Amino acid sequence: MNKTATERFWFSVCALFAALTVAALLFLLYWIVIQGASVLSWSFLTARPEQNMTSGGIWPAIVGTFYVASLTILISVPIGIGAAIYLNEYAKQGPLVRMIRMSIRNLAGVPSIVYGLFGLAIFASFIGLGTGLLTAAITLSIMVLPWVITATEEALRSVPQSFREGGLALGATKWQTIRQLVLPSAIPGMATGSILGLARAAGETAPIILTGAAYFLPVAPSSLTDQFMALPYHLYILATQHDQTEVVRPIAFGTAFVLILLVILLNLTAIVIRNRYRTKNEQL
Amino acid sequence: MSSHANKTVSHDEEIKNLKKVTKEKLTQRSFKSNVVDYVMARLFTLFGSIAIIILALILFFLVREAIPAIREIGLAEFLFGQRWYPSSSDPGFGALPFILSSLMVTTGALFIAIPWGVFTAIFIAEIAPRRVRETLKPVIETLAIFPSVVLGFIALVIIAPITAQVFNLSNGLNAFTASVILSVMALPTIISIAEDALKSVPRAHREAAYALGASRWETIRNVTLPAAMSGIFAGMMLGFGRAVGETMTVLMAAGNAIDMPVTEFFGVWLPEFLQSVRSLTANIAIEGSDVPWGSLHYSALFVTAIILFVITFIVNLTADFLMARQRRKMGHE
Numbered sequence: 088m089n090k091t092a093t094e095r096f097w098f099s100v101c102a103l104f105a106a107l108t109v110a111a112l113l114f115l116l117y118w119i120v121i122q123g124a125s126v127l128s129w130s131f132l133t134a135r136p137e138q139n140m141t142s143g144g145i146w147p148a149i150v151g152t153f154y155v156a157s158l159t160i161l162i163s164v165p166i167g168i169g170a171a172i173y174l175n176e177y178a179k180q181g182p183l184v185r186m187i188r189m190s191i192r193n194l195a196g197v198p199s200i201v202y203g204l205f206g207l208a209i210f211a212s213f214i215g216l217g218t219g220l221l222t223a224a225i226t227l228s229i230m231v232l233p234w235v236i237t238a239t240e241e242a243l244r245s246v247p248q249s250f251r252e253g254g255l256a257l258g259a260t261k262w263q264t265i266r267q268l269v270l271p272s273a274i275p276g277m278a279t280g281s282i283l284g285l286a287r288a289a290g291e292t293a294p295i296i297l298t299g300a301a302y303f304l305p306v307a308p309s310s311l312t313d314q315f316m317a318l319p320y321h322l323y324i325l326a327t328q329h330d331q332t333e334v335v336r337p338i339a340f341g342t343a344f345v346l347i348l349l350v351i352l353l354n355l356t357a358i359v360i361r362n363r364y365r366t367k368n369e370q371l
Numbered sequence: 372m373s374s375h376a377n378k379t380v381s382h383d384e385e386i387k388n389l390k391k392v393t394k395e396k397l398t399q400r401s402f403k404s405n406v407v408d409y410v411m412a413r414l415f416t417l418f419g420s421i422a423i424i425i426l427a428l429i430l431f432f433l434v435r436e437a438i439p440a441i442r443e444i445g446l447a448e449f450l451f452g453q454r455w456y457p458s459s460s461d462p463g464f465g466a467l468p469f470i471l472s473s474l475m476v477t478t479g480a481l482f483i484a485i486p487w488g489v490f491t492a493i494f495i496a497e498i499a500p501r502r503v504r505e506t507l508k509p510v511i512e513t514l515a516i517f518p519s520v521v522l523g524f525i526a527l528v529i530i531a532p533i534t535a536q537v538f539n540l541s542n543g544l545n546a547f548t549a550s551v552i553l554s555v556m557a558l559p560t561i562i563s564i565a566e567d568a569l570k571s572v573p574r575a576h577r578e579a580a581y582a583l584g585a586s587r588w589e590t591i592r593n594v595t596l597p598a599a600m601s602g603i604f605a606g607m608m609l610g611f612g613r614a615v616g617e618t619m620t621v622l623m624a625a626g627n628a629i630d631m632p633v634t635e636f637f638g639v640w641l642p643e644f645l646q647s648v649r650s651l652t653a654n655i656a657i658e659g660s661d662v663p664w665g666s667l668h669y670s671a672l673f674v675t676a677i678i679l680f681v682i683t684f685i686v687n688l689t690a691d692f693l694m695a696r697q698r699r700k701m702g703h704e
Contacts (some may be wrong), residue, residue, distance in 0.1 A: 094588035101498055104490035105507060108562070112510050115517065118529055141463075166421060169598025173419025177412055183420070189691075190422035195681065196609075197429065198686035200652045204676045206661060208432045212664050229425055236422070248382050256389045258400060269432035290518030293618035293652070297659045319520040320449055326524050327623055336528065343521050354516050 116347075123344025126337045131344070135305055140325065141334050145342055150307040151300075151315035152289050152349075157286040158224035158311075159231060164281045166228070167235030175235070175243040176251075176265055195233035202230045203294035211298060221311040223299035230294060231284040238283060242276020243269065275364035279357045284351035290346065292319040302328070316344045409600055414567050433677050440464070440670035449674050457658070457668040467677050472546065472632045472648035473679070476625060477615040479550030479644060480557055485607055485615075488561030492603075495562070496569035497591050515559035524622030526552035531624065544626035547644040552620045557610035564609055564694075569604020570594060571701045602614065602697035608690035612683050618652040627653055651679045 134144030167324065170187075178184045206226030207218070216222045246269050254264030292300075301314035302324055308315045325339035332339075441449075444464045452465020495504055526548055534551075535543030571594050580590040596603075626647025633640040649657075655672055662669045 090589075094586050097588050097592075098498055099491045101494035104487050105494040105499070107487060108491050108514070108558065109507070109510050111558075112514050115514075115525055115555075118525060119521065150510070166418065169415060169418030170421050173415040177415050178419060186418055187422050190426040192691060193684065193687060194422055194426055196612050196616070198618065198652055198683055199678055200618040200655045200659075201433070201616070201676050204655060204673065205429050205432055207659065207664075208436050208673070209428065214431070232420070232425070251599070252382070252389060253387055255386055260400060260404050260413040262408045263404065286516060290516070290520070292518070292520040293656055296656050301555050318520055322520050322524055322618065323623070326434050326527055339524065339528075343524050346518055347521055350516055350518060351513065354512070 092207045110166065116225040119340065119343050119347055121339070122340035123342075123347075126341035127344060131341055136303065136338075138332075140303060140329065140338070141331060142338075145318070145321060145338070145345065147304055147307055148316040148318045148321040149345070151304075152318045154220060154308060155224050155227065155295065155315060156285050156289040157315060158220065159227040160281055160285050161282060162225060163228035163231050163235050164277075167232055167280070167284075168239050168277060170232075170236045171239035171243055172265060172270075175240050176261070176269065191233045191236055194229075197230075198293075199230060199291060200293040200297070202226055203297035205229075206294060206298045217312055218297075218314060219312040220299060220308050220315050223295045223315070226294045226298045227288045227291060233286050234287065235280050238280025239273070239277050242273040242280065245276060260301065268279045275360050279361045279364070282353050282357040282360070286350045286357070289353070290319055290350050292317075292323055295320055296323075318342060318349070322346060374504070381520045384508075389602050406531060412531075433673055434540060436599060436670055437673035437677055438670070440667055440674050443667060444670055444671070446674070449671075449678070453612045453631055455654075457671050462667075464671050464674075466651070466654075466678060468629055468631050469649060469651045469654050469675060470678060472625070473615055473621075473650040473652065473682075475632050475642045476546050476549045476553060476648065476650055477611055478547060479642075480553035480614045481607065481611055482549065483554035484561055484610055488558050488606070488610070489603060490563050491558075492562045492565035492569060492606075493591060493596070496566045497587075497595060511559050511562055514555065516562075517556075519556060519617060519619040520623070522552050522556060526624035527650040542626070542647075544624060544647055545645050546625055546632060546642075546648045549621045549625035549648070549650075550644070552624050553617060555616045556617055557614045557621060560613050561610040564606030565599070568599035568606065568697055571697060572598045572601060573701065598700070599697070601693045601700060604689045605693035605697065608686050608693065612690065613684040615686070616652065616683050617678065618650075621650045622653040622656050625650060625653065627657065629654075651675050655679075656700040 108355065132149065133146050135146055137143030145190045174184065178187075203226060206222055206229070210216045210222040210225050213220050250268045250272065251264055254268045255261070259267070295317055299314050300317050300320035304314065304316050322339055322342045325335045325342060329335050449466045450462050450470070451467055452463060453467050454463030454465045455468060456463040467526035491507075495507055499507065527544070530551055531543030531548045533543065534545065534548045535541065538547075576594050576598060578592050580594045581587075585593070609680075627649040629638075629649050630646065632643050632646055632648040634643050655676060658668070659672055662672060
């Protein structure tokens with residue numbers, strides 16, 4: 088083969104694999120949207136499961152996911168912001184910072200099921216919270232923490248240095264500068280990070296299997312120690328644990344559709360906020 | 372990264388000068404605001420250290436709960452034993468079937484995901500026109516956010532029947548199906564890290580190659596790709612780490628039979644991809660939710676979690692090392 092023919096061949100190979108990536112996404116979306124959209128209706132979203140979950144809706148699972156994901160964000164975002172403020176505003180390069188960064192990268196790589204087992208051992212059993220909403224939310228908070236820290240740090244980093252210098256030059260203390268100048272301009276970036284964490288918490292299954300998700304509950308949880316239904320766990324149950332998996336398949340597709348819709352919408356919101364923020368910052 | 376650090380240093384110096392100039396102002400600060408400032412600095416140091424504390428807690432609790440089983444059964448049984456019957460009257464605690472299944476399913480996934488991911492990354496970083504690149508980005512981002520339970524569900528209801536038909540099996544839930552869906556999970560990681568590595572190769576490298584008469588493909592193959600190799604390997608390692616720690620897709624696609632996933636061939640173990648297998652992660656998910664707390668079985672699950680933790684820890688550390696090397700290599704230019 089001559090030079091151009093070889094090049095054309097390899098370029099086509101690369102293009103083919105890239106096309107395959109697009110095809111894989113379309114394949115996944117096709118099945119979920121086609122099968123899921125046909126069962127989607129207002130009553131599917133707002134009704135309880137009926138007759139051993141073979142009919143009815145997925146309302147308790149939606150509520151459960153909303154509760155556990157919100158609680159996760161309430162716990163992880165303040166801690167994550169605190170850690171990011173330290174890393175970006177206070178820390179000086181040294182062994183402590185190196186160790187913190189190494190720990191964050193390692194936490195991001197810990198398998199989610201190991202978080203589940205850890206949550207079970209420390210919060211459910213050792214501290215005595217039992218399995219339920221709070222145990223699951225704390226466990227998920229720890230799991231999403233590395234992402235929240237990283238996203239918040241990025242937001243803080245994009246605040247122009249002159250803001251800090253201005254504050255300090257006016258005689259403000261470091262904390263006053265951070266609170267009144269740095270944090271307000273980092274809010275959109277931090278919101279982006281929080282929403283991405285929310286999306287991750289909403290889609291996660293493995294940790295909540297061990298820490299508090301319930302097979303079936305007719306009502307929403309009323310206290311923090313109650314077990315709860317959740318969309319991803321509900322999908323897992325309908326797909327594999329139910330005694331009539333073939334009968335409940337349409338409901339499973341509907342649940343998958345709602346879950347993927349939720350995750351994509353959350354991510355889109357995060358991207359919109361990020362883009363708006365970027366253009367605003369560029370104008371500065 | 373390094374330029375950012377330098378910038379901070381010079382800014383720090385600037386701030387120091389500014390502080391000197393405004394010393395009178397500074398002394399006018401109220402006692403209260405100085406105290407608050409001091410307290411906040413300490414408080415944030417504590418917040419900053421939370422990642423270290425959590426990692427230490429995870430290690431501590433995994434080991435603490437695993438010790439009874441290790442004491443009573445011994446680590447060797449876990450690592451090399453082939454029977455897993457934790458609550459039978461003739462108990463077995465061999466986790467080797469899970470370890471091998473995890474490694475096998477992950478390796479299979481990488482066999483698919485590495486060529487797929489690396490070629491796609493080359494296309495995005497080096498070949499595609501801008502507009503095509505801008506369309507591919509959100510595609511990969513969307514793949515990355517797919518909840519694993521949804522991928523597992525698709526594997527279960529769509530891919531497994533296809534596998535069964537192609538290989539003429541009664542049931543398509545096996546290591547092969549799990550590898551296929553896991554490759555989709557590992558793909559975004561491999562693509563984005565490999566793409567970053569390719570982009571970190573300085574333009575001057577490529578221009579020098581063009582000037583010597585190399586074609587675009589020759590430049591990619593002989594210049595850009597070798598220069599980005601450390602970073603691409605890092606992407607592979609991270610993809611491996613992501614896949615080996617993945618629970619839901621494997622749990623739903625691999626069939627979960629506890630069995631050695633191998634056939635013996637003249638005394639050599641060969642992987643058996645068309646067999647139902649159970650990974651380390653899937654086993655914890657299956658047995659962890661109804662095991663009595665504090666039992667020997669419960670403790671044994673923590674031993675398998677430690678095995679899993681050690682595997683991912685080594686893989687991520689290697690990836691870290693490779694990424695640092697890629698940065699160093701390119702930073703020297």
